[in-house]
Every structure is written in C-alpha cells, then in structure tokens.
Amino acid sequence: MFLKRLFARSEDTAQSLYEAIVAAARRPFFYAEWAVPDTIDGRFDMISLHLFLVLERLRGEGAEVEDFRQRLTDTFFADMDRSLREMGVGDLSVGKKVRKMSEAFYGRVKAYAEALQQGSGLTEALARNVYAGVAEAEATRLADWVLKAREHLKAQATEEIVRGKVAFP
Template sequence: MSLFSRIFNRQPDPKEEIRPLWHRLVGLARDPAWYAECGVADTLEGRFDILSTMVALAMLRFEQDPATIPSSARLTELFVEDMEGQLREAGIGDPTVGKKVGNLVSALGGRTGALRESLAEGDAALAAAMERNVTFIEGGSPECVARKVKNLAVVMTGMPYEHLLDAELQL
C-alpha cells in the first residue's frame, strides 16, 4: 500500500489482523527454553532459525483452512518488514537489503516445506529436520526442539482460527 493510500484510505491495513499473532510468534521464539534447554545457539542465526520455524508452523496451520490463506501472505509481509528492519538496524545498506531479505524469505519457504514433510513423517524425521535447519551449540538437542515444535504444531492444529489470531499460544 502506498504512502498516499495509507494517508487517505480509511480502510484498516489487513496486516493489523495478524499483528497480535506475529508478536506472539516473536515472543515464543525468544523463549529462553530454546536456548537453555535445547541448546539452540543464542546468536542471530539461531534466533532466526527459531523465529522462522514459529512462522512456518503458523503458515502450515493456515494451509489447513483455505479461507485463512490470505493470513499466510500477511504473516509473510510482517516477516519481511521485520527482517528488513533488523538488517537495516544492523547496518546493512540499501544495495544488499533486498537480496538478503529474499534469502531469508527463501529460508522461510524451505523451512515450511521441511516442517510440512517431517511433521507428517514422525518424530525421527522432525528431529532430523531440526538438525538440518536450526543452529545449535555443541551438545544441542534437535530432539528437544522437535518435541517443542511438535507440541506447538498440535496446539495450532487444534486451535480455532480466531484463537490463533488472538495469539492464544503457549509452548
């Protein structure tokens, strides 16, 4: 939406409906348990890995109900906005921000596909997917991350769409 449209259009931004969920997903990704209990690396890469996993789980939940597919696009828009802001804050300049954001969105797509497949295949496949897609410290536990991801996927799957939008999620 252009600046002109935002100023003069009285329609609410459709992303606002999904913003509480976005903030909740960011909060879940910051939960110290990922880092302290499971051994996810407490680095930019490790934090991105968990955040993109949380977003991917929400996107998979949206796939269950075709009426909620627009929410997936809006969630992706918020993801892009946040990643672009984070890169700029880190001092990444304009010439490379677009390419880096594109790479991050591609990683999100890959993570979504890996989760879709591994959740359907079972616990061992999910742990293997976490090992490939999450940055761990030495001795980190892909099985621990897989357990938490599976639990959250089960919660999201059983949750009515409206409750998901209201960000009523717990690890």
C-alpha cells in the same frame, strides 16, 4: 461470515500475531536449556519454526485465512528487512539479504512440512537447520516440542489465532 468481519476490522491482526510468534520464539529456555544458538541465525530459525507452525495450523481454513497467512508471511519479511536496516546493512544489500532469508525460510518450511507429512526426518531437519548438525540430543528435544506444539495449536480456535491470541506449549 465471522472471519470476514474479523479481518475487515483490523489490518493489524497479522502484526499482532507476528509479535506473539516472535515473543514465543524468544523464550529463554530455547537458548539457555535447549542450546539453540543465541545468535541472529538462531533467532531467525526459532522465529521461522514458530511461524511455520502457525502457518501450517491455518492452512486450509478458507480464502480469508489464506489471505491472512500471506499477510502474516509478508509481516515476517518486512520485519527481516527492518531488522537488517537497523543492523546497518546498506540499502543496496538489503534486498539480496532478504532474498537469501526467504530462500532459507522456504527451505525450512519445505523440510519441516515434508518431515511432518512423512512422520520421520523432523529431528534431522531441525539438527541441520537450527543446530548446524552438532546437537542431536537437543534436536530430538526440539522435535518432540514441535509435535506437541502442533497438537496444541490444533486445539486453538482459528478466530483466536488470527487475533494474535496464540499459545505454544
């Protein structure tokens, strides 16, 4: 199978895709035009949102892709661990902080997935998580973008995405 050969060739494919996700999440218009807070929390939220969209796109694509999704998620948490250490968080505190970040990430994933499944509530989830409940207009704009991004990702081949070639609108 083509996917099996793709995954066997390079263990860095998850890292490549993660780097593409981070680059997309750091696009200036989110922060300058759409009022996403340009803070550690704001950047965490945007990386989490982009990662969620990719993980959702890859869900149900077979066992190899499920393993890849796990490696991608592990790459995200390894980056969070590394970032905390670079910011000077002590070794004894890093584990606790990463655990809190994982709880926040999975809470967001659950909220976004439920909202998309139900067809309502996405704006509210984004307003609560990304904007701390203070930017309803921007949350509506971001929710519209999420729906477009979801459709945009559906049109991309799984093989290209797992190579790190992902495009967001």
